[in-house]
Amino acid sequence: MGKLIVHQEKVQDIAALIKICPFGAMEDKAGKIEINSACRLCKVCVKRGKGVFEFVEEATNEIDKSAWRGIAVYVEHVDGKIHPVTYELIGKARELAAKINQPVYAIFLGENINQKAQEILHYGVDKVYTCDKKELRAFNIENYATAFENFINKVKPAVVLVGATPVGRQLAPRVAAHFHTGLTADCTILDIHENTDLVQIRPAFGGNIMAEILTPNHRPQMATVRYKIMDAPKRSDEISGTVEPLELDSAKLASKVEVLGITKKPREIGIENADILVVAGRGVKKKEDLKLIRELAEVLNGDFACTRPLVENGWLEPKRQIGLSGRTVRPKLIITCGVSGSVQFVAGMEHSEQIFAINTDPKASIFKVANYAVVGDLYEIVPKLIDKIKQGRDIA
Amino acid sequence: MEILVCIKQVPSSNKVEVDSATGVLKRNSAYAKMNPYDLFALETGLRLREKYGGSVSVLTMGPPQAATILYEAFAMGADKGALITDRKFGGSDVLATSYTLSQGIRKFGKFDIIICGLQTTDGDTAQVGPEVSEMLGIPCVCNVRAIDKVEDDNIIVDMEMSEDIEKLQVPFPCLITVQKDIYEPRLPSYKKQKATANREISRYSLNDMEDKNEKHYGLDGSPTCVQRIFPPTSDKVQEMWTGSGEDLSARIYDALKKMKFTA
Numbered sequence: 037m038g039k040l041i042v043h044q045e046k047v048q049d050i051a052a053l054i055k056i057c058p059f060g061a062m063e064d065k066a067g068k069i070e071i072n073s074a075c076r077l078c079k080v081c082v083k084r085g086k087g088v089f090e091f092v093e094e095a096t097n098e099i100d101k102s103a104w105r106g107i108a109v110y111v112e113h114v115d116g117k118i119h120p121v122t123y124e125l126i127g128k129a130r131e132l133a134a135k136i137n138q139p140v141y142a143i144f145l146g147e148n149i150n151q152k153a154q155e156i157l158h159y160g161v162d163k164v165y166t167c168d169k170k171e172l173r174a175f176n177i178e179n180y181a182t183a184f185e186n187f188i189n190k191v192k193p194a195v196v197l198v199g200a201t202p203v204g205r206q207l208a209p210r211v212a213a214h215f216h217t218g219l220t221a222d223c224t225i226l227d228i229h230e231n232t233d234l235v236q237i238r239p240a241f242g243g244n245i246m247a248e249i250l251t252p253n254h255r256p257q258m259a260t261v262r263y264k265i266m267d268a269p270k271r272s273d274e275i276s277g278t279v280e281p282l283e284l285d286s287a288k289l290a291s292k293v294e295v296l297g298i299t300k301k302p303r304e305i306g307i308e309n310a311d312i313l314v315v316a317g318r319g320v321k322k323k324e325d326l327k328l329i330r331e332l333a334e335v336l337n338g339d340f341a342c343t344r345p346l347v348e349n350g351w352l353e354p355k356r357q358i359g360l361s362g363r364t365v366r367p368k369l370i371i372t373c374g375v376s377g378s379v380q381f382v383a384g385m386e387h388s389e390q391i392f393a394i395n396t397d398p399k400a401s402i403f404k405v406a407n408y409a410v411v412g413d414l415y416e417i418v419p420k421l422i423d424k425i426k427q428g429r430d431i432a
Numbered sequence: 433m434e435i436l437v438c439i440k441q442v443p444s445s446n447k448v449e450v451d452s453a454t455g456v457l458k459r460n461s462a463y464a465k466m467n468p469y470d471l472f473a474l475e476t477g478l479r480l481r482e483k484y485g486g487s488v489s490v491l492t493m494g495p496p497q498a499a500t501i502l503y504e505a506f507a508m509g510a511d512k513g514a515l516i517t518d519r520k521f522g523g524s525d526v527l528a529t530s531y532t533l534s535q536g537i538r539k540f541g542k543f544d545i546i547i548c549g550l551q552t553t554d555g556d557t558a559q560v561g562p563e564v565s566e567m568l569g570i571p572c573v574c575n576v577r578a579i580d581k582v583e584d585d586n587i588i589v590d591m592e593m594s595e596d597i598e599k600l601q602v603p604f605p606c607l608i609t610v611q612k613d614i615y616e617p618r619l620p621s622y623k624k625q626k627a628t629a630n631r632e633i634s635r636y637s638l639n640d641m642e643d644k645n646e647k648h649y650g651l652d653g654s655p656t657c658v659q660r661i662f663p664p665t666s667d668k669v670q671e672m673w674t675g676s677g678e679d680l681s682a683r684i685y686d687a688l689k690k691m692k693f694t695a
Contacts, residue, residue, distance in 0.1 A: 074495035075522035206574035213566035218655035221557035416677025
């Protein structure tokens with residue numbers, strides 16, 4: 037590691053030097069530059085401080101990286117129902133493992149999970165390590181962390197990947213802290229160096245900047261990845277690899293936290309909470325035709341909304357209206373159908389992540405905010421789109 | 433009940449840019465406000481105190497000016513405050529931050545429950561809470577969406593999972609992180625602000641900690657290293673598509689599939 041040294045004798049314009057720091061971590065203390073705790077060691081001052089600042093590397097005791105082998109993926113599940121992020125991580129793990137010629141492991145904790153562990157062998161892992169205990173029936177952070185730690189101690193994987201789900205985002209830090217190792221949250225890109233150092237890239241500062249992070253002298257290297265970032269491999273009909281039960285003394289799973297019950301989360305209602313929205317505008321000619329919009333929303337597992345004129349016509353309730361006089365929405369996907377895009381409407385949806393706009397008029401103002409401006413008739417496009425989605429779903 | 437709420441000062445805006453020519457971070461926004469998620473944690477602490485008695489302490493770590501958010505917390509009703517500040521803590525990643533906080537908490541007092549916000553708006557990792565709990569050797573529950581009740585030596589909470597809600601009984605001492613909207617945060621009171629403007633706060637530096645080994649803090653205590661920062665490649669597309677209904681529906685379908693909105 038290292039530290040910053042200030043060569044006070046080289047300081048000329050103290051005020052100008054202080055301004056270099058993007059974090060405001062330098063202070064003028066009686067004509068001397070002092071670096072305070074806001075410093076993030078970004079080393080901008082070293083680059084631009086005209087030799088006043090120096091970063092001194094200190095020798096560290098190198099760990100033996102060859103003692104840690106393999107890429108491990110945590111299997112997230114509730115009652116044996118495996119969260120799909122698990123397969124996406126296995127896909128990435130296989131890619132990384134191939135580069136360094138090491139195995140892929142899955143770590144599966146729970147009760148009565150052996151059958152389910154077999155399923156994972158269809159996705160190309162070398163070993164599924166299981167810990168099947170009644171104390172692991174439901175998620176309890178202390179017992180799960182203990183079982184996870186048992187796996188790491190016995191198998192010593194170089195890399196551990198965990199889905200950035202509500203459970204993964206508490207289990208991974210708990211385990212990382214136990215091993216005093218690094219954990220990088222919500223990675224969007226992962227790669228690996230020949231020496232098994234994991235290259236972790238994640239958005240920082242609200243996504244305005246990307247940061248590339250290494251954990252150069254600690255093992256295991258841990259990272260979480262959100263759902264739907266990586267690609268899951270196709271399930272193979274054949275199985276490969278083996279299931280390996282791990283021993284663990286039940287006395288070690290003695291958490292005093294008690295799970296009193298598990299209930300299904302109520303579906304959040306309201307167009308503000310929808311991840312996917314299909315919107316009907318005046319291009320929809322009759323009230324009956326709204327069923328097209330509804331059906332598209334349904335096959336996408338989303339919700340449907342509308343513009344103000346449709347509410348005024350009494351076709352839909354006001355709570356489905358987007359715009360200044362309605363609701364503001366920010367879904368991951370919005371598909372507007374026959375919406376011209378008034379200023380008031382756009383103000384209520386322009387921060388949506390992906391905007392598809394279908395309209396017959398190539399000059400429609402909605403196209404100014406759309407990522408995909410689809411010039412065409414919703415009556416021709418939407419039914420065909422619904423069919424394609426249904427077919428795709430049946431194949432998959 | 434002794435309650436501790438961990439809070440953090442964050443930049444008022446996340447607008448930062450990288451100068452693409454020099455690769456230098458351009459950052460103008462000052463560290464100016466309490467992390468918005470922490471308001472929910474503080475509100476939770478205040479409500480627990482109102483219902484079950486006890487006191488609410490607040491703790492933060494940062495540069496000297498981070499003390500201002502402790503006074504914001506006092507204006508909302510917190511009782512005691514402590515600031516962990518030392519240049520030697522600079523450059524801390526999640527692990528080093530959590531370790532420093534856990535050391536500071538040991539110094540600050542004995543607490544039945546530690547409450548953290550779900551995440552911060554600058555780091556955005558949601559990892560510090562659970563790491564602190566591990567270092568203190570106490571149980572934790574993240575993503576708490578509701579508090580059912582407090583009994584003599586435990587608390588019953590609802591934890592949100594991907595599709596389920598788990599109800600847990602957790603013995604004290606413990607740590608929870610609360611979701612936004614668990615309670616509506618109150619506004620600071622002018623009267624309280626006046627009354628607490630000169631309240632003493634505790635300040636801890638490395639020398640006050642039980643573990644004074646410099647190597648365990650700041651950059652040295654951080655296993656992760658930022659290699660470089662770079663501007664994201666803009667994925668903002670603006671395309672206009674024309675064609676037959678069949679063509680257009682196929683293009684939309686392919687795009688949705690690629691973005692994983694459908695199978």
